[in-house]
Amino acid sequence: MKKNIEPNFHIGAGGKSGLLNDPKFRSLAYQFIALTLVVILGYFLVSNTADNLKRQAIATGFGFLQKEASFEIGEAVIPYSPADPYFKALFVGALNTVKVAFVGIVLTTILGTFVGIARISKNWLVSRIAGAYIEIFQDIPILLQLFFWYSLFCEILPSPRDAIEIGSDVFISNRGLVMAVPEWNPVYQYVFMALLVGLAAAWFFRRMAKNYQKKTGRILPAFTVSSVIIVGIPLIVWLFVGAPLKMSAPELSGFNFRGGLAVSPEFSALLLGLVLYTAAFVAEIVRAGIQAISHGQTEAAMSLGLKPGQVLRLVILPQALRVIIPPLTSQMLNLTKNSSLAVAIGFPDFVSVASTTINQTGQAIEGILLIMAVYLFFSLTTSVFMNWYNRKMAFVER
Amino acid sequence: MNRELQKKSFLNRILPWLKENLFNGVFNSIITIVLLFALYKIIPPFIKWAFVDSLWRSTAAACREGNGACWSVITANLRFIIFGFYPYDLQWRPLLAMILLVGLLLYSKNRNHWNKTLFYGWIAGLFFMGLLMKGGILGLAPVESDKWGGLPLTMMLAFFGMIAAYPLGVVLALGRRSKMPAIKTFSVLYIELIRGVPLISLLFMSSILFPLFLPEGLTINKIIRAQMAIILFTAAYIAEVVRGGLQAIAKGQYEAADSLGLSFPQKMRLIILPQALKIVIPPSVGILISAFKDTSLVVIIALYDLLKTSKSTLSNPDWMGYSPEVYLFVAAIYFISCFAMSNYSRKLEKELH
Structure with a gap:
């Protein structure tokens, strides 16, 4: 009944009334x-595509994922052979993307903050x-920048025979970077477990120190004690099991190095390029974040008697991070997306493996859908994390 | 006497400055000295390589003898690097088009010139540039677009991309702020999907999938397809920037427009967009810079843009191995363009605030 009582006209530009000027109708x-x-x-797109696929006799569907990939992948985090199916090859590529993105993000954050x-x-x-x-x-x-670094690695650097030694047992040549790493020893698992125990103990100690400070107002040297715990416990375990330390040093044999940890020129160039490029943007974000905190905050904190380190840790950083983290995350996402340029210098990341797959199977639609899906997955997980973080860090006003 | 006084006052000024800015405290003094030493180790050898020992107009063979930079690789291949496969005798046309574009840009720098005439001037200018590149009428010999390349292609992809993407971006931004659920959903989906994937996947799509999307017999040229991918990509980023501008307009402006009885298009065209778009000019220049840099990705789908022409110069056996010289040259072109644009954007931001 009530509906009928409502006036059935709206003032439009010409003062006309009727169905055409009803906002609800128009919106619908x-x-x-x-x-x-x-x-x-x-x-239109789907029917054209279906026609074209039929005419060109291109297979559809994701059945190809089960077939044998039969191509080599230059470097892989997990064991892989050309006899493995396509989905494994793509998984190896995705892991390579994650690897370069993870290492890149860590290094970019450090370098960017520093700059x-x-x-x-x-x-x-x-x-x-x-x-x-x-x-x-x-x-x-x-x-x-990637082309530049890659050409530097491939053309300018000497062959492994005349490799440049940039540190003890760290060599750089046109085959990439090799360095000495400790040889794996079974007792390292115990050392690793001790590290976890140390981290947990340090966490408990910090909580205790905080409670103690709340009760008595006295501050325990939490940083010193927890560092000692985290480093000390694994160290004691390592000494206890006989302090095994056999280094696997790179040695020249034939035309290349053997032993040690080798980083390919493709990976090095990609990482160097991504880190140097993204760190420039991160540096601007960090600078803006710190400058956004007014000088009064520093002065107020100092007048409360806080030490410079405490001023930074307790007053400036928590506020600056609120400004810094959102744009920082989007830079990290940019780094991940830019890692797809690996395809241009031959590092087998996800896009590069997927484009080989497209070339071999001819199933471009599926291949490009997979590429988009993988990157969307990265983006969406990041934005879920960002929303959570923003809620947690948002100013609680009044 | 006078000179001595001058010298003294000069020292009086420079010494406190040095002490204040370079040597305040032990730690800072150490850093300064270490950095100065590092610069001393890097810059003089670089200058020796790049200028003192370098060869500018020699043959490739002469370059192999010398141990400085071989800039001859640039001078010998300059026209290929800049114009790609554009017919040699007709290269004045892309050159003129580029001069026209740069002239328009320089003229548009001054905010006093921003008016309707300039807008029409841009449209006429872009039309003219297309005409110069393509030819076919007015006695200009036609040049197929698969011959386009080098710097004109890079500029075209970036500027045409930006200009064509802007209206689409504004529509998407309005759609995202719309109260109509279907329209809002489409806009959000489009923006987030595009922003979530790398440009390279869209370029792959343009080079492999677009032909499949079209009905039989209809083909679109490769450059146009890449241009479309860049437009679709840039529009999503413009939409987010414009949305920021729309959000910054006070609610009273919307309400005042409504109370005057303006329709939605009138409200947007006369009240909201003129204010919102003005706010977002500096970030839009930022997007233009990104678009300019991102066009280099068309290398991966084998279009002959500036980066690709310089890369293929390096695959010529005569000039193999001079990649630092070539890449530094191309980097300088990109750097100067982007630096000028970002400086301008910063200046504008200050003026507008």
């Missing part, structure tokens, strides 16, 4: 038109060099 009509257009476009702080240093030379670095690396396309 617009949405209907939009939906129809999208459906028509979708139908960002250097940019606001009171030392004129330091801040100018940081500024020049940021400008130069931001303004040159990442692909060009």
